[in-house]
Amino acid sequence: xxxxxKLGIFDLTMIVVSLVIGMGIFRTPVNVARETNDPRVFFxxxxxxxxxxxxxxxxxxEIGSRYPVAGGFYKVLxxxxxxxxxxxxxxMLLISxxxxxxxxxxxxxxxxxxxxxxxxxxNGAGHKLIGVVAVxxxxxxxMLGIRLSATSLNVLTILKILMMVLLCLAVFSGxxxxxxxxxxxxxxxxxxxxxxxxxxxPVFFTFGGYQQTINFGSDVKDPGRNMPRGVFYGxxxxxxxxxxxxxxxxxxxxxEQLQHTNALAARMAEAFFGxxxxxxxxxxxxxxxxxxxxxxxxxxxRMYYAMAEDGILPPVLKRVNSKTQVQEVAxxxxxxxxxxxxxxVGTFDKILNYVMLFDTIGLAxxxxxxxxxxxxxxxxxxxxxxKMKLYPYLTLLFVVVYLxxxxxxxIQDWKAASIGLSLFVAGLPLYLLMKxxxxxxx
Numbered sequence: 001x002x003x004x005x006k007l008g009i010f011d012l013t014m015i016v017v018s019l020v021i022g023m024g025i026f027r028t029p030v031n032v033a034r035e036t037n038d039p040r041v042f043f044x045x046x047x048x049x050x051x052x053x054x055x056x057x058x059x060x061x062e063i064g065s066r067y068p069v070a071g072g073f074y075k076v077l078x079x080x081x082x083x084x085x086x087x088x089x090x091x092m093l094l095i096s097x098x099x100x101x102x103x104x105x106x107x108x109x110x111x112x113x114x115x116x117x118x119x120x121x122x123n124g125a126g127h128k129l130i131g132v133v134a135v136x137x138x139x140x141x142x143m144l145g146i147r148l149s150a151t152s153l154n155v156l157t158i159l160k161i162l163m164m165v166l167l168c169l170a171v172f173s174g175x176x177x178x179x180x181x182x183x184x185x186x187x188x189x190x191x192x193x194x195x196x197x198x199x200x201x202p203v204f205f206t207f208g209g210y211q212q213t214i215n216f217g218s219d220v221k222d223p224g225r226n227m228p229r230g231v232f233y234g235x236x237x238x239x240x241x242x243x244x245x246x247x248x249x250x251x252x253x254x255x256e257q258l259q260h261t262n263a264l265a266a267r268m269a270e271a272f273f274g275x276x277x278x279x280x281x282x283x284x285x286x287x288x289x290x291x292x293x294x295x296x297x298x299x300x301x302r303m304y305y306a307m308a309e310d311g312i313l314p315p316v317l318k319r320v321n322s323k324t325q326v327q328e329v330a331x332x333x334x335x336x337x338x339x340x341x342x343x344x345v346g347t348f349d350k351i352l353n354y355v356m357l358f359d360t361i362g363l364a365x366x367x368x369x370x371x372x373x374x375x376x377x378x379x380x381x382x383x384x385x386x387k388m389k390l391y392p393y394l395t396l397l398f399v400v401v402y403l404x405x406x407x408x409x410x411i412q413d414w415k416a417a418s419i420g421l422s423l424f425v426a427g428l429p430l431y432l433l434m435k436x437x438x439x440x441x442x
Contacts, residue, residue, distance in 0.1 A: 007219045007234075009226045016057075016210050016234025017161065018295040023104045024206035025164075026265045026285065029249055032437040033259045035199040039250060045196070046246055049203035050239045052401050055394040057210050057235045059367045061228035065386040066377045068227070072367060073214055082371035087312055087434075088427035089362040090303050092420075096355045098334060101296050104317050105131035108289030108305035111265075111282040113351055115264045131342050134290060139335045142297045158286050162184060163234040164241050166284075169248075197408030201356050204405060206242070208356075210235060211363055219302075228386035301330035312434050356421045364402040370395055375410070 009014075037041045069075045073093075077086035109130035117126045210231060220226050249258055252268060265285055269277030301317075305327055308318035317330045370391065381387070388394060410417045 005219055008221055009230050010156065012226060012230030013234045013237075014158070015295055015298075016158055016231055017237055018209060018291045018300070019209035020234070020238050020242070021161075021164070021288070021292075023285070023289060023292070025245060026207045027107075028202035029246055029258060029264060030261065031202040032199050032232075033255060033360055035195055037195075038129045039255045041195065041199075042250075042255070044200045045203055046243060049109075049175065049200055049207055050242065051208070051400055053207040053396040054239070056367060056402075058388045059229040059395045060211050060214055061369055061372055061396055062386050062388045062391075063373060064220075064227040064231075064429060065367070065437075066373055066380060066433065067214070068220070069306070073211060073362075074303050076214065076366055076369050076373065077362075078306075080372040084312055084431045085251075085365070087307065087431040089365060090307065091427050091430065092299060092358045092424050093362055094303060095257055095294070095337065096358050097296055097300050098337040099341045100355055101135075101293050101340050102131065103339075104289055104292055105342065107132055108134070108286045112286040112416065113280055115282055118172070122161055128342055132288075132339060134291060135335060135338055135342070138282060138294050138297055139331070142294070142331060143328065144324060159284065159291075161241065162284075164245055166175070190246055194408070194411070198412060200401070200405050201409060201412075202352070204360070204402070205356055207238070208359055208363075209342075211366065225386075228388075238342050260316070273324065275326050287381070296332065297334065300329040300334050304333065311439075312431065357406065357417055358424065360402045360406040360409070361424070363371035364406070365397045367395055368399050397441065411417070 032045060035043055036045055063076055065081065067076050074086045074090040077089055106127050109127035113126050115132060116130065220230070248268060249264055253261055253264070258264075265281050269281035302318040304313060305320075306332075307313040308315055317333065318327070319329050320327055374391075
């Protein structure tokens with residue numbers, strides 16, 4: 001049973017917003033402030049990151065328009081390069097995506113546990129319990145059908161946007177102007193290239209996620225028209241929200257305190273809501289986590305579908321329920337990986353460089369595929385598909401900057417990056433093994 005298009009432009013816009021806005025914006029500004037050490041550079045990095053990410057969003061919009069298939073992120077790498085390379089990128093992305101969902105669920109559990117659990121369960125076990133229950137509830141919703149899961153996603157995303165708007169309103173409550181413009185002395189001299197690369201790692205993590213929209217190429221009605229519009233509208237909302245909330249952090253908390261304050265959302269809520277701010281923002285942050293986890297449960301099984309369609313993974317993973325349009329087996333496998341990671345994952349910060357290493361390599365590779373895809377799909381020009389402006393300059397800018405960040409990750413932590421790269425290379429023999437097993441099975 002093939003996947004039928006059921007998602008409109010509003011659904012896709014909400015998917016883009018929910019894919020990008022997770023918990024990053026409530027944590028990574030601290031990392032960016034520490035690396036930049038100056039409020040002017042801090043805001044410049046966020047603006048640069050937004051511009052580069054928009055270039056990527058427009059690039060992926062054209063890729064999705066030219067190649068509207070389920071599991072498009074895997075399919076485009078296989079189609080333009082080689083199925084082996086597509087598998088190597090995607091098998092690690094699926095693992096890192098599951099790990100990211102698990103880690104973000106744990107962060108959300110830390111916020112909501114004081115509201116839900118007694119003091120005796122204010123520990124790691126209690127947090128994992130909340131995370132497991134949240135994933136299982138979302139799993140049940142998604143098993144009921146993509147239409148219901150998309151509707152729940154729209155509601156969660158709208159609540160998430162409202163939460164961020166409320167946090168931004170804290171700027172009107174005053175703040176600490178005495179240290180708002182402070183520039184902290186650096187402990188060791190850093191050149192601007194290092195600062196630029198190191199600060200863009202958390203910025204791109206916060207802006208990342210929109211690339212998964214190409215996995216919905218076969219789910220979107222009229223993809224040639226709706227795909228670029230949904231991506232652009234969603235990203236416009238994201239950029240405005242990110243710049244506004246960072247300005248609110250700067251005005252209310254002050255730049256010096258921003259470098260040392262991890263509970264950014266709680267501080268902002270306290271400034272605006274008063275003593276009840278912590279409970280209010282804890283609930284809203286947990287809702288944000290549910291939205292992030294839900295959209296990943298919708299998106300990632302599409303990559304399983306694409307790999308199974310190419311005979312790399314077992315055919316059962318592309319099985320679609322004819323009534324609900326749900327990949328029940330693939331969804332179950334992805335949820336199982338998340339639940340396993342919940343019992344072994346460390347902290348969100350430790351995962352960051354691993355996740356970003358695969359993201360930068362994969363995103364740069366997929367974006368560069370547009371150069372090949374345009375040649376292979378020349379027959380589609382003039383048929384109403386989306387063609388980005390200023391091609392190839394915007395795509396080239398995106399690829400170069402992301403490769404620069406990849407190099408910087410190795411400079412920052414070469415041991416962790418080497419482990420990640422080794423796991424990536426290990427995907428090649430795994431691909432060959434899976435091909436051989438499936439060939440024998442056939």
